[in-house]
Amino acid sequence: MQKLKNPFTRKGYQRLLEEREYMSRVVRPKVVKGVTDAAAEGDRSENAEYIYGKKHLREIDRRLAYLSGLLKDVELIDENSLKGEQICFGATVVIRDTGGAVRKWTIVGDGEADFKEGSISHKSPVAKALLGKRVHDVVEIERPKGTDEFEVIGLLFGDKVVAGKSEA
Secondary structure, three states: OOOOOOEEEHHHHHHHHHHHHHHHHHHHHHHHHHHHHHHOOOOOOOOHHHHHHHHHHHHHHHHHHHHHHHOOOOEEEOHHHOOOOOOOOOEEEEEEEOOOOEEEEEEEOOOOOOHHHOEEEOOOHHHHHHOOOOOOOEEEEEEOOEEEEEEEEEEEEOOEEEEEOOOO
């Protein structure tokens, strides 16, 4: 299994790129103008708009720096071109826990993971435990509440079912 430097799915990479562009071209200039206008009103020490604007500007700059760091040295992974029968970055995995509940997760890069949408970071404990496994393997995952056991019941690369079930 190869070690990826900064992997992203095409969809996740595009979404983060668009966020960075929007923040730098639309949001930041608007906040800078608001701070400038507030500063022109006089005493800055008691000017709530100025103080809030400067704080908001620092938050925007932190987010922009984070996004720029994420988007450096990127390796784009096309989920539809993956091959094999092992779970890897970009794969969608269908698992069943010991209680019989079925879940479906796509393993993605840092910054693009969204648990509510069914994607988890390749650096998460769950993804680390799943990487390299195959359909029908049983995986034990250490979690804060204790050890959980999952059975891999499906594997998809993009829209293509590689093995097992495709639905959660």
